[in-house]
Amino acid sequence: MTQIRIAGFGGQGVILAGVILGEAAAIEGLNVLQTQDYGSQSRGGHSVADVIISREPLYDVMVTKADVLMAMSQIGYNGAIDSLREGGTLIIDTDLVKSDREFIGAPFTRLAEEKVGLALTVNMVALGYLVAKTGIVKKESVEEAIRRRVPRGTEEINLKAFRIGYEEGAK
Amino acid sequence: MRYPFSVGRSDFIQGDEAIARAAILAGCRFYAGYPITPASEIFEAMALYMPLVDGVSIQMEDELGSIAAVIGASWTGAKAMTATSGPGFSLMMENLGYAVMTETPMVVVDVQRGGPSTGQPTLAAQGDVMQAIWGTHGDHSIIVLTPATVQEAFDMTIRAFNLAEKYRTPVVLLTDGEVGHMRERVNIPDPDEIERIYRKIPKSKEQGKYPFRDWDGDGVPPMPVFGRGYRAYITGLTHDERGKPKTVEAEIHESLIRRIVDKIEKNKKDIIDYETFDLDDADVAIVSYGIASRSAIRAVKILRKEGIKAGLLKLNVVWPFDFEMIERIAERVNRIYVAEMNLGQVYHLVKEGANGKAEVELIPKIGGEVHTPKDIIERVR
Numbered sequence: 001m002t003q004i005r006i007a008g009f010g011g012q013g014v015i016l017a018g019v020i021l022g023e024a025a026a027i028e029g030l031n032v033l034q035t036q037d038y039g040s041q042s043r044g045g046h047s048v049a050d051v052i053i054s055r056e057p058l059y060d061v062m063v064t065k066a067d068v069l070m071a072m073s074q075i076g077y078n079g080a081i082d083s084l085r086e087g088g089t090l091i092i093d094t095d096l097v098k099s100d101r102e103f104i105g106a107p108f109t110r111l112a113e114e115k116v117g118l119a120l121t122v123n124m125v126a127l128g129y130l131v132a133k134t135g136i137v138k139k140e141s142v143e144e145a146i147r148r149r150v151p152r153g154t155e156e157i158n159l160k161a162f163r164i165g166y167e168e169g170a171k
Numbered sequence: 172m173r174y175p176f177s178v179g180r181s182d183f184i185q186g187d188e189a190i191a192r193a194a195i196l197a198g199c200r201f202y203a204g205y206p207i208t209p210a211s212e213i214f215e216a217m218a219l220y221m222p223l224v225d226g227v228s229i230q231m232e233d234e235l236g237s238i239a240a241v242i243g244a245s246w247t248g249a250k251a252m253t254a255t256s257g258p259g260f261s262l263m264m265e266n267l268g269y270a271v272m273t274e275t276p277m278v279v280v281d282v283q284r285g286g287p288s289t290g291q292p293t294l295a296a297q298g299d300v301m302q303a304i305w306g307t308h309g310d311h312s313i314i315v316l317t318p319a320t321v322q323e324a325f326d327m328t329i330r331a332f333n334l335a336e337k338y339r340t341p342v343v344l345l346t347d348g349e350v351g352h353m354r355e356r357v358n359i360p361d362p363d364e365i366e367r368i369y370r371k372i373p374k375s376k377e378q379g380k381y382p383f384r385d386w387d388g389d390g391v392p393p394m395p396v397f398g399r400g401y402r403a404y405i406t407g408l409t410h411d412e413r414g415k416p417k418t419v420e421a422e423i424h425e426s427l428i429r430r431i432v433d434k435i436e437k438n439k440k441d442i443i444d445y446e447t448f449d450l451d452d453a454d455v456a457i458v459s460y461g462i463a464s465r466s467a468i469r470a471v472k473i474l475r476k477e478g479i480k481a482g483l484l485k486l487n488v489v490w491p492f493d494f495e496m497i498e499r500i501a502e503r504v505n506r507i508y509v510a511e512m513n514l515g516q517v518y519h520l521v522k523e524g525a526n527g528k529a530e531v532e533l534i535p536k537i538g539g540e541v542h543t544p545k546d547i548i549e550r551v552r
Contacts, residue, residue, distance in 0.1 A: 019183075019354060026183035026356040034183075034354040059468040061349060061541045 001054040002136055005066040005083055006126075007076030010038060010045045013123030014072060016149065018049025021127060023145035024137040025051070031058040046079050053136060070130050071097050072108065072122065091130055093122075104133060106168045112161060121161035128165025139166060172362065175223040179361040186324040186350040187254075189357050190280055191216030193328035194252050196359075198367050199278070200226035201251040203240035205233050205259060208292040209348035210282035213254040234259035238266040238279065245275045246405065248396035250332055254280035256348075257299055258289055260306070267341055268307030269407045271431065274383070274392070276335035276342075276370055278328070283347040285539055294539025295349035297461055297512035303343045304490045310428050312435040314342040314442055315490040317461040321355035327487065333368040334442060338434055339391050345489070347512070349462045349541055370394050373401065383427065384412035390434030435491055444487040445496075449475060453482025455551055456500050456529075458521050459510040460486035463542050467510050470547035481551055489517055497524025501531075510534040510547050 004021065008014040015036045022034035031054045038047040050063040065085035070092075071077035077097045084090055084101075092105040106129055112122040124146065131142055143159060150158045176182075176192055184192070191213050194202070202217040204210075214228070221228035227244075231237040237253045244251040255263065260281045270277055283299045285291030299306075303315045314334050318324040324346055331342040371393040373379035379401035383392050392412075395401035404414035409424045417423045435442065448471050450456060455474075459467040464485040474481040484500065497520075501507060507529050509518040515533045522531040534550050536542045 022354055023183045026181060029181075030356075032183070032354075032356055035349070035352070058355070059465040060544075061353070061462060061465050062543070064543060064545075 001052065001056065001058070001060070002067050003063045003065060004051045004053070004068045004070070004130075004136070005063045005080055006049045006051070006070045006072070007080035008047050008072030009075050010047045012047065012072050013120070014047040014076070015049045017123040017127045018051050020142060020145045020149050021130075021137065022051050023149060024141035025053045027141045027144055028137055030055060030137075033058055033060065035062065046075055048076070048080060068130065068134055068136075070126060071099075072126055073097065089134065091126070091133065093126065105129070106165075108165065111164055111168065115164050116157065116161040118157055118161070121158060124158045124161035125165035125168075128162040128167075129169035132166045132169025172224075174362065175220045176359075178359050181356050181358045183354055183356055184321065185212055185352055185354050186318070186321045186346060187212035187282065187352065188216050189321050189325040190254070190328045190344065190346070191220065192359065193325040194278070194332070195220055195224055195226070196362055196365055197250065197329045197332035198369075199250045199252050199332060200224065201241065201244035201249040202226070202228040202253065203231050203237040203244070203251075204228075204253050205231055205237050205255065207256045207259050209284055209295075209351045210254045210256045210259075210280065212351070213280060213282070234262040235266065238263040238270070241277050242266060242270050242273070242275050245277045246397050246403075248399070250276070250336070252278040252280065254282065256282050256284045256292075257286040260299060260302065264302070264306045268309060268311065270341040271307065271311045271313060272407050273405050274339040274394070274431065276339050276394070278331045278335055278342050278344060280328075280344045280346065282351040283345065285537065291539050293348065295347040295462060295512065295541065296537065296539070297347060297463060297516070298537070299345065300489055300511070300513065300516040303345050310432065312432045313490060314338070314340060314435060315345050315488065316342065317345050317487060317489050318350055319461050319464045319485070321350065321353060322357050323487070324350055325357050325359070329365060333366065336368045336370045337391070338438065339370060339394055340435065345461070347462050372396060379403075381412045382414050383410060385430060390430050390437065439491045439493060442488060442491055443493050445493075446485045446487065448483040448485065450482030450484060450500070452480060453503075454480040454505050456482050456484060456504045456507045457510055457547065457551065458484045458486065458497075458507060458517065460489055460517065463510050463512050463536070466542040466544045467547055469544040470551070473544060473548055474551060477552070479552065486517070489520075492520050492524070494520070494524035497521055498526050498528060501525035501528035504529055506530045506532065508532050508534050508547070508551055510536075510542055512536050512541065
């Protein structure tokens with residue numbers, strides 16, 4: 001069983017990233033649970049997506065000790081860092097998050113702006129990085145999930161963003 | 172029949188969405204509702220799907236109107252449903268009793284949130300159990316199902332329709348904001364493989380005249396359909412077998428109400444559903460249901476690893492209630508814990524069932540978060 005928590009602020013597409021990761025796991029026939037927690041404001045409040053993936057029957061309903069924490073903003077990091085288990089993988093946006101724990105990461109927002117050309121795709125860039133680093137699901141499953149879940153007409157730019165993040169993580 | 176969503180494969184969807192899809196697959200073609208967190212996604216899905224399956228989804232002025240419209244739709248022959256959360260469920264209590272009294276098959280979904288009153292709109296709770304069973308006034312029985320996963324939300328919605336039609340009664344699908352909003356992988360079966368039960372309708376003119384007569388001894392009268400040739404009289408007043416008000420004759424009231432209660436209570440075995448985990452050789456039993464039971468399963472597994480012989484009874488139906496089964500468990504174990512997201516509701520049923528044969532203790536949780544396995548383990552250990 002792998003517990004993944006993605007934390008950021010509202011507007012970064014944190015929950016969609018969690019849903020797509022979950023859908024990818026479902027496509028692979030894995031047992032998967034996705035839940036979310038967010039502030040009532042549409043932008044700027046905290047936003048957390050939890051994904052639990054398991055080959056065994058899945059009873060858990062929440063992330064208790066995250067194996068992977070991806071913090072896309074400082075507010076997300078501050079609220080979620082205590083949930084990362086010792087020795088767990090911490091992934092951060094290296095431009096936006098400061099951490100005194102061991103981490104890996106990349107400037108996701110900058111990559112989305114400069115390489116994809118659309119800051120809104122930061123969630124897909126970060127997801128690509130996470131998938132490359134953890135191997136929790138296959139790249140192809142995520143691409144299929146992206147095609148199913150993003151608004152029609154935005155498939156290509158989201159796939160591009162995902163691949164840029166994936167390449168960054170595979171380096 | 173084409174469905175506006177994929178069938179015969181698995182999908183990754185929210186509990187609310189699963190309930191809507193299951194309802195349509197069960198044959199539901201009328202939905203009336205009023206939006207409320209965390210049940211609104213059921214309504215959104217119904218508004219989207221119903222026109223595509225020649226069904227009706229209508230927003231009513233409030234929850235009183237919603238359940239009234241559903242009752243009316245059911246009497247025109249439609250399988251019908253409404254969904255709400257605590258505050259709306261409270262508003263439905265009067266007409267839930269009307270549905271019991273008029274023996275109207277229908278499904279009411281309550282996606283529980285923290286209460287009382289408007290409480291905690293976005294957070295889960297299990298505080299409406301006693302309300303689902305006893306919230307409407309007067310002697311009655313009802314059926315209450317409690318799913319713990321998105322798959323169970325799907326499966327139990329179909330079962331809720333089947334039980335409603337079979338026993339000609341309202342059925343409450345009692346879920347919660349956590350199950351309603353979580354996404355899980357759900358197996359959506361081939362529509363041809365789904366068992367669908369339809370209500371008995373009158374076989375003759377003579378039967379059609381008596382919408383409340385038990386012709387075949389199973390306690391469930393055939394139900395005439397408005398607009399198909401019978402003049403049925405439907406009232407919430409105590410009525411005779413033709414449906415005419417008879418409000419002072421003790422024997423008429425007694426036979427009507429006893430039949431309405433007995434058709435459910437005497438078919439307990441058919442209706443009740445539960446699962447057990449490691450219960451056979453357990454010294455300590457945990458009873459739980461719905462979302463809380465998931466943490467209880469994990470707790471049992473951890474306790475077993477520690478050498479504590481714990482076992483779980485997971486209730487999928489909280490009413491009718493198998494008091495005798497609880498007593499049999501109580502005879503075998505030292506202690507029974509009841510884990511539920513409230514300050515003690517099914518706890519009281521379990522205590523009555525245990526009949527003094529074992530100590531019964533409550534593991535309550537309120538505030539919006541589901542029990543952690545640790546919450547349960549620390550009490551049992």
